Amino acid sequence: MHYLPNIIFALVAVVGIGFFVRNLRKVIRNIKLGKSVDRTDNQSARWKNMIKIALGQYKMVRRPISGILHVVVYLGFVIINIEVLEIIIDGLFGTHRVFQDVLSPAVYGFLIGSFEILAALVFMAVIVFWIRRNVIKVKRFWNKEMKGWPKNDGNFILYFEMVLMALFIVMNATDIPFQAGEIGNPISQFVAPWFKSLNPETIHIIEQSAWWAHIIGILIFLNYLYYSKHLHILLAFPNTFFANLNPKGQFDNLEAVTKEVQLMMDPDADPYAAPEEGTENEVPEKFGASDVTDLNWVQLMNAYTCTECGRCTSACPANLTGKELSPRAIMMKTRDRMEEVGKNIDTNGGEFKEDGKQLLNDYITPEELWACTSCNACVEECPVNIDPLSIIVEMRRYLVMEQSAAPQELNMMMTNIENNGAPWQYNQMDRLNWKDEE
């Protein structure tokens, strides 16, 4: 019976981590539903991007208030989690503050002391975040895609963080020997007196409960990630690593189209040539994207990485002028559809069963797609290099090349380019008239 808590701890940890790993594998499986795209070139630039943008939070601080608060929470979260290592060792082996003996009391005190200060800072930052969302009502948290679950999700995460930080401080404050040591308790020493009137045994129970609640809370939070927008704490790293490195104005040239156009323009091509042996039944490649499986895996990873901060949407000229388009909603809808496809595969024994739905129309409407000016403001704004524009363009390609469903005026523009080499109906022979005018 002596080992019961250790066994329970090991079980809780294994279940908590195991469940998370299971879900993480689903995330990876879903991302792999996307088409392949090679993003392994220029490794040094990729590492640099990841270090600068994900690790270094370089793009976050473009908006200083939320940026600096985020850096506080990020640093706090990463550094305080060193403490989790100790918790795990203590939990598994029944030790108490094992690092206190391993490190000198001074070093240990310094570490825990800094964790406490960070925890207090995180707590305050999270409260400011909550106020920005719920009291000041910063506009980007109140766009129409932020109703219901996305809004609650944002708040739940803040509550989680508040509770976890509070538990950490309470745990330290009720550790009587730790407080007696008077080292490493810059914050908890002010909380400790709250419990003074209780008898030592009760205080010990509170300490133990806070300890358990803290580690169980962390495991729950870890598992919450999969269901939440909060996956960015992990995916921001691969997402910035595999992000597009080309100039933002450069759209890819569809290779399938290149082949066809070359054939069309080749004077030696035989228009009556039979398809090559064995290729008769090949379905020609689909142009553009109408569903998530037509997108590439980086675009799908983008969707999982999106933490719905809305900086993209708050910079989008279409959204700012009241159009339906919101780049954040493009990412959210892509993720929703991807998860739907994933669940479909899970319930149908690993095989996708046609469900009569797709990303286009059922999630993203042509009206949204046609409102985009391709100005790249969303791409520029994203703190983790998500590219909503590339998805919009892929879907426009499908509308135009597979469905001939461009808005009427654009069809006219394209007919003009085809017929007279300009988007307007001017005579090609008048191209140089400007030199003799005036």
Next chain:
Amino acid sequence: MIVPTMAEMMAQGKQPEVLFWVGAAGSFDDRAKKITRAFVKILHKANVDFAVLGTEETSTGDAAKRAGNEFLFQMQAMMNIEVLNGYKVTTIVTADPHSFNTLKNEYPSLGGNYKVFHHTQFIKKLLDEGRLTVANAVLEGKRVTYHDPCYLGRANDEYESPRDLIKRLGVNLTEMKRHKSTALCCGAGGAQMFKEPEKGDKDINVLRTEDALETQAEIIATGCPYCNTMMTDGIKFKNKEAEVEVLDIAELIAKEI
């Protein structure tokens, strides 16, 4: 104006230093044609050995590509590349950021490799090399704001060349609250120029014009014929034509040479 074509040059056995890609707006749009002429005036003044394709030039296909018509884009691109490579063109300058972007970034993988300049980069080079000098005669002290074209700025990270040129004119350059990488689009990009906007509560060009008017500028400078149209329309919408002018940087420079 004396504007040689590549065909004429070739007939004389000459190879110009640079090809001026005029673009559809610069060739046909009445307002943009003035920008084209201003730029040619600058090229003449700096004795640049240039030529145009004239009637052999055709749409880059940029607008078709942004609209999603990859077929049409690649057809246009391959036709243009055949002509350009046929004339052994190595260097291109254009006053249209959309042509600049597609020629520079999207033509290479289809076989068109050129050194491509936006006209503000090219003019800056002429000034830096001492081939061109500007006076501070007409515009000095004027309050100017600069609107970043998306396809020059965010798309290709070129924020400084246009500003460098404006500063040389002795004007008072006042930035809008959204500028450089946070600049707001004029509303023409992504083939929006050629269609009515989706329903909303405002037109993008009006919102952007409000940004510009906030600076109290007398001149809104830009470097794109489409931005020029959008901003000019915005100024008209705001009934500010008497107070504010929308001019291309080439037109500003042309006033001072």
